[in-house]
Amino acid sequence: MRNLGYSLPVLTVLFAMIALTSCQKERSGATGWAYNDTSNGGFERPPFVEQETGPGLVLVEGGTFTMGRVEDDVNYSWDNIPRRVTVSSFYLDETEVTNFYWLEYLAWLERVYGDSYPEIVSKALPDTLVWREKLEYNEPFVEYYLRHPAYRDYPVVGVNWLQANDFCAWRTDRVNEIILIREGLLVHSPESQLDEDHFTTDAYYAGQYEGEKAAEGVQDLRPNMEFRNVKMEDGILLPRYRLPTEAEWEYAALGLIGNSYRELITDRKTYPWNGHYVRNDDNGGKFYGQINANFVRGRGDYAGVAGALNDNAMITAPVYQYAPNDYGLYNMAGNVSEWVMDVYRPLSAQDKSEFRPFRGNVYKTKVLNSEADIEDKYDYTVYDIEGVKYFLTAYQKKSAGKLTDTDQNLLDNLFTYIEQAEQDLKARQEDDAQQRIQDGMDLIVSSDSKIAPDLRQGISKYIEHTPGDLREREVTVAENIDRRNYRTADNIDYTDGDYESSIYFRNEDFQKNDNRMYDSQADTPWGPSTLVSNRTRVYKGGSWRDRAYWVIPGTRRFLDERQAKSTLGFRCAMTRVGSPVGFSQE
Helix, strand or coil: CCCCCCCCCCCHHHHHHHHHHHHHCEEECCCCCCCCCCHHHHCCCCCCCCCEHHHHHHHHCCCEEEECCCCCCCCCCCCCCEEEEECCCCCEEECCCCCCHHHHHHHHHHHHHHHCHHHHHHHCCCCCCCCCCCCCCCHHHHHCCCCCCCCCCCCCCCCCCCHHHHHHHHHHHHHHHHHHHCCCCCCCCCCCCCCHCCCHHHHCCCCCCCCCCCCCCCCCCCCCCCEEECCCCCCCCCCCCECCCCHHHHHHCCHHHHHHHHHCCCCCCCCCCCCCCCCCCCCCCCCCCCCEECCCCEECEEEECCCCCCCCCCCCCCCCCCCCCCCCCCCCCCCCCCEEEEECCCCCHCCCCCCCCCCECEEEEEEECCCCEEECCCCCCEHHHHHHHHHHHHHHHHHHCCCHHHHHHHHHHHHHHHHHHHHHHCCCCHHHHHHHHHHHHHHHHHHCCCCCHHHHHHHHHEEEEEECCEEECCCCCCCHHCCCCCCEEECCCCCCHHHHHHCCCCCCCCCHHHHHCCCHHHHCCCCCCCCCCCCCEEECCCCCCCCHHCCCCCCCCEECCCCCCCCCCCCCCCEECCCCCCCHCC
């Protein structure tokens, strides 16, 4: 497979093949009409070989495996009982996302949004205070870990689940943008990409990106048409970068492809490496006896003895520090735990499907205008207004008796904006409602109040969309009247427990067909506190602060999607379209 940036431009091959096939009059097997023929209407059959491998990715060939517990359930949680599932082929990052990749992301945000929307940059900042522990001296990590070049190739931490998803979306757009530049369709012009005018894949597909073009487009074979944008049907732009599902991550970590002969899995695995020991058991090998990953060997032993440091890492380690597994993936055990897409439920093993198992589907669609065209993209920042209200209410409560008159006046004005925004939402004036919140942010920026930085940082965490994003909405039951595979948009709670097991067991108002196990109000950040809600996400793998038990791929833990840890990072995945193994291996 071709690696991005090192291949013959796709469009050069595409035009050559179109010219060849047009001479040969390739025809439809259904109708007999010739493809790529203007006189026949110009329906195109672009040449396509296989999906291009994006930067940093490794192809993980899918298959069946036993997902779940392979060791004693030391916590007696019984939330990962073994069951056989099938995972489709997909791509996964070779390593965890590093500090340097994140600094590249921050630099782009600063350049594009820094002047007009500095709160967007604030939202993306990792929480460096996750390093603080009450009885440890970790201030050097607070100050240096993210930005000092000594740590540039170490995994980024202090990133919550929402921030990780934002990074994946940004990475998708930057990779597809450089593909179009490489193909000679767009001009590399970073200085002209500001605010909502920057490139996004969705806006380009929708015809709403007006960036500087190096060419009019690709040849359009329809009658009376000359050029067009690249379409999905061309197969040139890549699918989205995203977080892996729990099943994908666990499957990739095990790397059973190295332990099988044809359809026979010859050796059972406990860890991502061969054998059932945490040390290298290759007798006579260069690394014989050394620890295979970065984790805690025992009480108070984070690295070994001076002069013979075993894992060579007191905290995290560079992302290429240890040997890869059989898929070529580094640090699928130890170093940092990693976010995955799934919403956590203790009974996921019993509820999820056998094919591509996942809990967390919330189906959305593009917003259309009255002419059935995609609505114009956002030219302003979209906030979770109820979330902003929750934050301001909680901040005022926690600051009671400590606020100056200037501070209180600022908060009062912000609450006024919130009330006006809520009234606008009731009147279905979303644009006006969001403008109220932006006016509040402008007021914070111009304020002399000492709490202004806290308020700006806190409100920025409730940004849902940024200028340049296309408008989306959740699907409705009304538009799915005749569907049988799904009706509602939010399927996180699907088959989630039963009436007798729910917290509403004695509530007469509870609808038995709701099937809800957990407090619905906990689904929002302003609802009651609960450990398990629709905002609770799974994370996998062990970290530099964990014992060997958590290095086993089948273990699972959970955390609220807005929280972060010094032991938690992530890596991106990408869907594999078409052949599961690649054209060269078929």
